[in-house]
Amino acid sequence: MKPENIVIMKPGILVTGGAGYVGSHTVAALLERPNTDIDVVVVDNLSNAYKSEGQKKPEAISIIEELTGKTIHFYDVDIRDANALREVFEKHDITCVIHFAALKAVGESVQKPLEYYQANITGTCTLFDVMREFGVYKLVYSSSCTVYGEPESLPLGEGHPTGRGLASPYGKSKYFCEEIMKDICRSDRKWSVISLRYFNPVGAHRSGRIGEDPAGIPNNLMPFIAKVAVGRLKELQVFGSDYPTIDGTGVRDYIHVEDLADGHVKAIKLFSQSGFNGFHAVNLGTGTGYSVLQMVKAFEEASGKKIPYKIVGRREGDIAANYADVSLSHRMLGWRATRTLRDMCADTWRWQSNHPDGYKST
Amino acid sequence: MKPENIVIMKPGILVTGGAGYVGSHTVAALLERPNTDIDVVVVDNLSNAYKSEGQKKPEAISIIEELTGKTIHFYDVDIRDANALREVFEKHDITCVIHFAALKAVGESVQKPLEYYQANITGTCTLFDVMREFGVYKLVYSSSCTVYGEPESLPLGEGHPTGRGLASPYGKSKYFCEEIMKDICRSDRKWSVISLRYFNPVGAHRSGRIGEDPAGIPNNLMPFIAKVAVGRLKELQVFGSDYPTIDGTGVRDYIHVEDLADGHVKAIKLFSQSGFNGFHAVNLGTGTGYSVLQMVKAFEEASGKKIPYKIVGRREGDIAANYADVSLSHRMLGWRATRTLRDMCADTWRWQSNHPDGYKST
Numbered sequence: 127m128k129p130e131n132i133v134i135m136k137p138g139i140l141v142t143g144g145a146g147y148v149g150s151h152t153v154a155a156l157l158e159r160p161n162t163d164i165d166v167v168v169v170d171n172l173s174n175a176y177k178s179e180g181q182k183k184p185e186a187i188s189i190i191e192e193l194t195g196k197t198i199h200f201y202d203v204d205i206r207d208a209n210a211l212r213e214v215f216e217k218h219d220i221t222c223v224i225h226f227a228a229l230k231a232v233g234e235s236v237q238k239p240l241e242y243y244q245a246n247i248t249g250t251c252t253l254f255d256v257m258r259e260f261g262v263y264k265l266v267y268s269s270s271c272t273v274y275g276e277p278e279s280l281p282l283g284e285g286h287p288t289g290r291g292l293a294s295p296y297g298k299s300k301y302f303c304e305e306i307m308k309d310i311c312r313s314d315r316k317w318s319v320i321s322l323r324y325f326n327p328v329g330a331h332r333s334g335r336i337g338e339d340p341a342g343i344p345n346n347l348m349p350f351i352a353k354v355a356v357g358r359l360k361e362l363q364v365f366g367s368d369y370p371t372i373d374g375t376g377v378r379d380y381i382h383v384e385d386l387a388d389g390h391v392k393a394i395k396l397f398s399q400s401g402f403n404g405f406h407a408v409n410l411g412t413g414t415g416y417s418v419l420q421m422v423k424a425f426e427e428a429s430g431k432k433i434p435y436k437i438v439g440r441r442e443g444d445i446a447a448n449y450a451d452v453s454l455s456h457r458m459l460g461w462r463a464t465r466t467l468r469d470m471c472a473d474t475w476r477w478q479s480n481h482p483d484g485y486k487s488t
Numbered sequence: 489m490k491p492e493n494i495v496i497m498k499p500g501i502l503v504t505g506g507a508g509y510v511g512s513h514t515v516a517a518l519l520e521r522p523n524t525d526i527d528v529v530v531v532d533n534l535s536n537a538y539k540s541e542g543q544k545k546p547e548a549i550s551i552i553e554e555l556t557g558k559t560i561h562f563y564d565v566d567i568r569d570a571n572a573l574r575e576v577f578e579k580h581d582i583t584c585v586i587h588f589a590a591l592k593a594v595g596e597s598v599q600k601p602l603e604y605y606q607a608n609i610t611g612t613c614t615l616f617d618v619m620r621e622f623g624v625y626k627l628v629y630s631s632s633c634t635v636y637g638e639p640e641s642l643p644l645g646e647g648h649p650t651g652r653g654l655a656s657p658y659g660k661s662k663y664f665c666e667e668i669m670k671d672i673c674r675s676d677r678k679w680s681v682i683s684l685r686y687f688n689p690v691g692a693h694r695s696g697r698i699g700e701d702p703a704g705i706p707n708n709l710m711p712f713i714a715k716v717a718v719g720r721l722k723e724l725q726v727f728g729s730d731y732p733t734i735d736g737t738g739v740r741d742y743i744h745v746e747d748l749a750d751g752h753v754k755a756i757k758l759f760s761q762s763g764f765n766g767f768h769a770v771n772l773g774t775g776t777g778y779s780v781l782q783m784v785k786a787f788e789e790a791s792g793k794k795i796p797y798k799i800v801g802r803r804e805g806d807i808a809a810n811y812a813d814v815s816l817s818h819r820m821l822g823w824r825a826t827r828t829l830r831d832m833c834a835d836t837w838r839w840q841s842n843h844p845d846g847y848k849s850t
Contacts, residue, residue, distance in 0.1 A: 237673035239618055247664075248610045254602055289651065295671045302609075302664050309601035314576045 135219040143226030144168030145175035147338045150186035152313040155387035157194040171204040176485035184483040205249040222264035230379035235296035246299035264397040265320040283451035293443035311405040320393045325379035325411030327469040330477035337477030339484035352478035355431040366440035375418035377447035379411040382465035392459040412463040413451025428471035497581040506530030507537035509700045512548035517749035519556040533566040538847035547847040567611040577622040584626035608661035626759040629683040634659035645813035655805040673767040682755045685774030687741035691832040692839035699839030701846035714840035717793040722812030726825035737780035739809035741773040744827035754821040773812030774825040790833035798824035
């Protein structure tokens with residue numbers, strides 16, 4: 127081999143869907159760690175990430191490079207394309223994978239189930255196939271509290287049954303992937319999979335420069351409130367005011383996306399513990415639920431804007447309340463959410479007010 | 489267009505996995521119908537079907553052509569290969585699909601879950617994608633009573649919960665596919681899917697020329713008994729004699745593969761009923777359960793051979809008994825199993841004694 131062909135590769139972490147909302151914040155958290163000498167390799171098919179004409183990298187990735195002064199290896203690759211994935215594994219010394227790439231809009235999944243199952247299940251299976259080919263057996267999975275269905279009891283612990291009465295193809299795809307990964311881990315002890323079950327991610331990077339940028343009208347409460355505050359939407363619809371909760375509106379466990387990102391950084395540390403293997407599901411939430419009206423009030427305080435809202439009927443498939451039992455995440459990952467509701471609102475507002483039309487505003 | 493390029497295509501039925509056990513018997517049943525003028529198009533990746541060196545078609549397909557005097561269009565195609573599937577849809581005027589192609593060994597699925605999920609789920613999703621591209625919206629699915637898990641009550645009706653406590657990736661893959669197909673049918677009323685939940689298919693074509701040809705040591709009772717009868721295996725192991733059943737051994741609802749094949753022929757007739765659409769799960773069984781020892785005795789009578797057996801401990805994941813509620817299949821398909829236990833044993837023995845090593849013996 128000629129000397130110029132010898133390339134010393136740094137160990138790398140592959141982040142699929144790394145240009146998306148939680149993905150980009152996790153990429154930032156990975157690179158913000160002090161004394162890190164690891165390659166961060168992002169694959170993303172840009173199905174839900176903004177890239178401006180003529181740029182090589184999506185906006186979120188370029189901004190993280192600017193914020194951290196580090197280079198991110200970016201590939202415009204769909205994880206269902208096994209050959210394209212193989213090329214990425216050939217170019218980098220991937221040691222573990224954080225797997226965000228998926229479609230995630232609950233309502234859309236009811237309209238387009240095949241697209242959701244293909245993206246989320248076929249995508250995940252193809253990724254596992256290629257990982258195995260390259261001897262990479264460590265993965266952090268982006269799961270959801272949706273897998274619990276309607277809670278039998280609260281707070282929701284990881285031992286709560288999963289997969290029962292799931293209303294949407296999105297939720298089912300997350301549950302099916304967890305089951306598939308459990309079976310893979312049972313079949314071969316080389317595998318380690320940590321499935322992080324997110325509660326309700328909100329907020330934005332403290333810089334106000336990366337954040338959630340949903341296409342079209344937001345499905346989730348916080349981005350909807352933020353769009354109302356910034357004048358892009360007229361008023362908030364509150365679905366149901368007769369739930370058995372503090373004020374009758376739905377209660378959720380909102381968690382700051384930077385806390386969530388830190389949870390992923392903590393999770394990959396487990397892979398270096400000797401003897402760590404198998405499938406592990408871990409909740410990422412704060413353990414505290416807030417109602418829709420509490421969120422509205424907190425956002426009004428943080429933004430100084432009035433959020434007009436209208437109470438309408440319940441939305442099909444919605445549940446009254448959920449919040450996480452966070453004891454396992456603390457015990458296993460040594461992680462706890464530290465950002466407050468005020469932080470979540472202030473950071474969302476910083477991002478949204480600077481970017482009324484998301485990354486396009488940059 | 490030159491006249492010689494005009495090809496008048498007959499309407500065709502696509503049978504995926506049509507060279508396998510249930511698939512080949514269904515192909516035979518489709519072609520044995522009187523006054524049928526329909527193309528039968530088989531795709532099969534030959535992962536579990538015998539084709540002798542130098543032959544273009546798998547043995548089972550060639551024999552059916554011989555028995556029926558009709559030509560079968562055969563393609564050596566893996567259904568995960570969307571482009572290869574597209575070519576088949578371009579060449580034929582496919583009106584509906586009977587979808588058998590899948591991996592089906594319960595024990596192997598525990599060892600190789602990723603292979604099972606890829607073959608069974610990715611395969612099914614790819615097939616649906618290509619069907620939609622070509623405007624084909626009617627499918628009969630090869631499902632299994634495994635989706636019911638451990639029965640809460642007997643007989644098992646289609647309303648029994650599915651998906652709970654499924655022990656194997658094979659069973660889960662059947663359940664996941666049913667859920668995926670339900671969601672697809674809900675999202676677009678153009679789709680009609682009939683999911684046939686087989687109980688325990690046994691037996692062989694009455695000609696004795698096509699039958700079950702499992703690779704290696706059989707997993708299922710009947711082919712195991714047959715291999716013992718023909719001297720290829722020494723003795724039968726009976727897993728458990730302390731179940732709460734007639735004689736303590738496990739009870740199953742065995743159904744003759746020719747009855748099963750007829751059920752598929754009846755199912756596709758529903759597609760021509762005006763207004764028929766949506767997802768429908770239908771049991772295919774006889775409604776009667778027989779114990780292991782009853783099966784041994786019946787097979788001894790049919791074959792005139794002694795079947796030595798040894799009682800050993802229960803096998804993990806096995807249940808005591810299952811048998812089908814067959815009222816829906818009767819009401820909806822106008823179908824009932826007509827072959828007796830004696831037929832099942834006699835036909836299995838005719839096939840096995842003529843083919844001690846399966847199709848390789850031909």
